[in-house]
Amino acid sequence: MPELPEVETICRDLRKKIINKKIVSISVKKKNLIKQSVTGFKKKLVGNKIISIDRRGKLIIINLSTGNYLLIHLKMTGQLIYQQKDNIIAGGHGLPRPEQGLPSRFSHIIFIFSDKSQLFFNDIRQFGYMQIVDKEELDLVIDNYGIEPGLKNFTLDNFNNVLKNRKTSIKALLLNQKVIAGIGNIYADEICHLSSVRPMRRINTLTNDEKKKLWKYSTTVINNAIKKRGTTFSDYVDADGHSGSYVGHLKVFGKQGSHCTSCSKGVIKKIRHAGRGTHYCPNCQK
DNA sequence: CCTTGTGTTCTCCG
DNA sequence: CCGGAGAACACAAG
Numbered sequence: 001m002p003e004l005p006e007v008e009t010i011c012r013d014l015r016k017k018i019i020n021k022k023i024v025s026i027s028v029k030k031k032n033l034i035k036q037s038v039t040g041f042k043k044k045l046v047g048n049k050i051i052s053i054d055r056r057g058k059l060i061i062i063n064l065s066t067g068n069y070l071l072i073h074l075k076m077t078g079q080l081i082y083q084q085k086d087n088i089i090a091g092g093h094g095l096p097r098p099e100q101g102l103p104s105r106f107s108h109i110i111f112i113f114s115d116k117s118q119l120f121f122n123d124i125r126q127f128g129y130m131q132i133v134d135k136e137e138l139d140l141v142i143d144n145y146g147i148e149p150g151l152k153n154f155t156l157d158n159f160n161n162v163l164k165n166r167k168t169s170i171k172a173l174l175l176n177q178k179v180i181a182g183i184g185n186i187y188a189d190e191i192c193h194l195s196s197v198r199p200m201r202r203i204n205t206l207t208n209d210e211k212k213k214l215w216k217y218s219t220t221v222i223n224n225a226i227k228k229r230g231t232t233f234s235d236y237v238d239a240d241g242h243s244g245s246y247v248g249h250l251k252v253f254g255k256q257g258s259h260c261t262s263c264s265k266g267v268i269k270k271i272r273h274a275g276r277g278t279h280y281c282p283n284c285q286k
Numbered sequence: 287c288c289t290t291g292t293g294t295t296c297t298c299c300g
Numbered sequence: 301c302c303g304g305a306g307a308a309c310a311c312a313a314g
Contacts, residue, residue, distance in 0.1 A: 001304080032298090058304080075304050077299085106300095125299040127304065168292070177305070184304070275294080276303070 002074045004182030005225035013239030021113040030108035035131040044132045057181030071131045077235040078128030085116035145181040149222040159215040171199035172274040193252045198285045252279040
């Protein structure tokens with residue numbers, strides 16, 4: 001599940017691989033993954049060079065030489081895997097991993113560069129998408145994203161401001177991309193755990209100390225996860241097809257039934273909250 | 287009344 | 301069933 005740290009890892013990888021490369025052709029095998037006609041999509045991409053690669057929340061923004069932008073959202077199970085021409089061996093069935101061969105049956109869109117290297121957009125569940133926008137449309141899209149751990153706007157003051165007058169739960173707010181961008185289900189649970197706050201706590205009941213911890217651990221968790229190149233729980237891999245290792249640092253996500261390693265007294269509980277599987281320690285999270 | 291905020295459910299797919 | 305996140309919808313308060 002790519003959240004901010006996983007998407008950031010992919011962006012950093014891709015910058016080293018495809019900047020200045022020219023797209024010579026594109027294969028679209030599933031047209032429902034692009035938000036426009038296949039012909040329009042190809043017309044706007046083929047012949048372009050990749051100028052730069054950016055990210056806002058979980059959205060990848062690729063700046064093209066024509067001045068348009070290719071937006072890529074990986075949603076649940078999307079992958080972007082880059083392969084030099086010598087490594088490309090058609091896979092067909094197994095998992096969408098390079099060692100299984102690419103393209104696989106989940107390689108729905110493939111970019112081919114002038115040096116014959118390729119970028120595979122794989123997606124098992126097909127929730128992800130690609131879309132080409134101009135600068136004006138890009139600005140509108142970006143405006144819909146809230147403050148973001150790692151950006152200058154993620155100050156304690158701004159964090160307290162977005163929490164002000166909200167009646168929802170802290171987890172629902174952490175997941176709301178319009179308010180706070182980049183945090184998904186795994187890191188929301190981890191941030192709440194390290195802050196000793198239950199995910200379903202109403203925001204108006206949080207103490208100043210708890211809010212400060214939530215703000216601090218939002219940045220800590222996200223930054224540590226970036227250092228570990230993300231969390232691979234099921235399908236996430238980086239641009240080389242490798243897993244992230246933050247999974248070894250998870251305290252609550254997927255730990256239901258285990259003893260809490262923070263307080264060593266509680267047993268991690270899994271419930272459903274804010275429409276998501278939610279994990280917490282009933283002993284040390286209040 | 288209408289607008290705004292918020293919460294809930296549905297949708298895509300394997 | 302699960303789930304990222306937008307859409308559609310329901311409801312409440314100003």
